[in-house]
Amino acid sequence: MLNRQGRPTGPGFGSAAAHETFTGNRALMQEEALIFEIGRHDVTGVDLDEPAAFAPRLGGLERTDGIGLPGLSEPETMRHYVRLSQKNYGIDSGLFPLGSCTMKHNPRLNERMARLPGFADVHPLQPVSTVQGALELMNELARWLTELTGMAAVALSPKAGAHGELCGMMAIKAAIEAKGEGATRRTVLVPDSAHGTNPATAALIQFDVKPVPVRDDGTVDPEAVRALAGPDTAAIMLTNPNTCGLFEKDIVAIAEIIHAAGGYFYCDGANYNAIVGKARPGDLGVDAMHINLHKTFSTPHGGGGPGSGPVVLSERIAAHAPVPFVRPDGAGFALVEDEAGTGAFGRITAFHGQMGMYVRALSYMLSHGADGCRQASEDAVLNANYIRARLADLMSLPFGNRACMHEVLFDDAWLKDTGVTTLDFAKAMIDEGYHPMTVYFPLVVHGAMLVEPTESESRASLDLFIATLRDLAMAAVRGDVERFTGAPYLAPRRRLDETRAARTPILRWTPPQPVQEAAE
């Protein structure tokens, strides 16, 4: 079969066997060996002069093994990593609809600002008098975060979203213990639709996790919460907007029930990008919420970090925030590092958190302004609903064709009896030049496909994406199964065997065994 451009699109086309090359390379798609296979132990790409002879003070603890690390010259290094980079899909490569991850444009102005020597080249323990600009920046970021969310305070130091959750739940635990209720308030309510980090975090600090079922419309029923809440309730961990892409419409009632029971309301803020400037968590009864600066405020995901997860806190628990924190002090700023004399529950990381991410996030906020932040949320929600509206006739919506927030959730009911699974569908998207959506999450719907386009996509980009998904969906329903089950055909690798990787883990390179070479 041919597509509109007359190119063959059937399975088998482009597979490795179709047109073999001597090198295994395919034009711009280059194979690249491991540094351990191309590097040499006596090579270095850094010119350093050997120091003059001196008497070491190592007390007999000199390293005597060869370490075992090859080096590469600078041009070889450059080529190695450029070739590796070409095997990756990024936001700059195309639409990245990974639900719950907010893959929005990463402005390069932010990168430039983070590299100013006054930010990148300052040490966390140099005299406070020499870092007043850094502290002022942290104070300004705190102002933006508390003002946008309507909360009393913010703990900036958490290193990522899950770390922010941990910090927020620790503050809640400290508040409970300060009231002398530590022995009895040990239960944390977690809806089934929550991110896995929520129950993991609660369990880490010895809370008992009690699941809350999600009702048929994809949201949490306040009556279900009321039935579970009691004198043992420490907190509820509720994601809002939730992972089904819906705003928890009874959130205020849920907050009231939890507060009436004497517990606290932790909100997972992973989906905050839908409501910036539209609703303030502080007005909804939230006591703590982490904000993923790497989602909502555009700091790069970097292939899996570094993140940054400041936690905004209500008046009820603000006093328990960890050290360090910044405090205006006369004309300047002080850095409180010692918990003595504060209500802080302790310290969760060395130093002061992810300064490099603070700079990027504040650059984003200043660029957008209050008006641009709200516009970004509105556009993110508009884009998701546009995709929903234009795919609703082909793909199934588990909670009906109703307005969603910044992500739209499909299930696999529409794929029933096609022989195509959610995973197959996702892998076929790769051949079309897209990163797949989030699949099989949330767990509360079957074969979930969670699509989050973000506000960074143009109308034309959305239209092409929609047309592509419609073409794929019709092919699946039509029975063009091999296009899916064998996919991807055109990526740097065909489908990878994850079972084999887990069964016999190979977690590092080791030198090849001569016997095996002979056998080959």
Place this chain on the structure above:
Amino acid sequence: MRYLPLSDADRQDMLAVIGASSIDELFADIPADKLQRELPDLPRRKGELEVERIMTRLSSKNVPASSVPFFVGAGAYKHHVPATVDHLIQRSEFLTSYTPYQPEIAQGTLQYLFEFQTQVAALAGMEVANASMYDGSTACGEAVLMAHRVTKRRKAVLSGGLHPHYADVVRTLSKMAGDEVVTMAPDVGATEDILSAIDGSVSCVVVQTPDVFGNLRDLRAIAEKCRAVGALLIAAFTEVVSLGLVTPPGAMGADIVVGEGQSIGNSLNFGGPYVGLFASKQKYVRQMPGRLCGETVDADGTRGFVLTLSTREQHIRRDKATSNICTNSGLCALAFTIHMTLLGQAGLSRLARINHAHAVKLADMLAGVKGVEVLNGTFFNEFTLRLSRPAAAVVEQLAAKGVMAGVPVSRLLPKAGLDDLLIVANTEVNTDEDRAAFVEALKEVL
């Protein structure tokens, strides 16, 4: 707004397709009295030039390390990072990619993580390493939790040479998790009797080398005692460059090795982002926290890489997971692995010798200053001075003279009665002129 591609006409057309009369119809689930009608009380949008002016003004209120003779360490170190590193980590495909959940289009990330894991394991002298942690301190906290899982005991012993922030992180986590921690007294001279604190009730012992005061510690006797009582030895470090010259913890019998990797490839960044390194013995790998990358093959039989052993992780195991960690420190790990690839073992060991040689030179110069005593018998690129006056005031006075002298111990341990101690680091960036300026300035204020 330059980051938002939709025009007002697009927005109207799209609302019509959706069948909504206004944007707020899409926000109808927000209780009407909670929908924000007014814009937040914050400034309006700004052009790139204006933002750059504001940020530059803020940054100019800070004194960068490279602008002065700079000897501040104690957990973060000023090193030279080759230009290649920062160029490569800003490649879009690295910078703007996600955690490699779709391995077929994330082989770039996965292959460098596999290489990173191999490098870290080799440096630490261990069998396996993970794909990085947030930083050294959180890696240390996670190592203690892992030891509790392995030994099924819940008591950690922390050496008095462990960085106080690392000890604080462990204590905070342990307090919240209901676990016991025994912290040895601050151990400036590496003379503590930690062996007598190790018995059959202990899950793990955490010892840092080089320690926060700069001393090198021989871990072999501690490892032996741990083995005898069924406890694990967790070795920590904050200066990874030391591993180019000093016997690695793995060779001294450590079970888990954790540390800070910032020195290689990463800027000071006022404390973050950094990159935590985490290595262990193979037999404990299923109790490890964090992401792991493993080798496999694709449907054509070609070698490729995937995230693996994810049944340990929170997105599968939820409240039974080994850790709540979701992210690692991917881009910082990339910076680390590129810099380490440039160095190779030849470059790394030479870099380490330079650091050590220059630190020895500085220690000898400072020992000749009246009112200064160098306390270390051994050290790598950092050591501790006893001054004739409180160190915090001396540091402020030296800063006023344009020399960043080091970290007063009182900043890390405010109540320890060690106010006259100063931790001084010397790396390859420090010149003979820097050292001379430090010594002269110190003579003037003491």
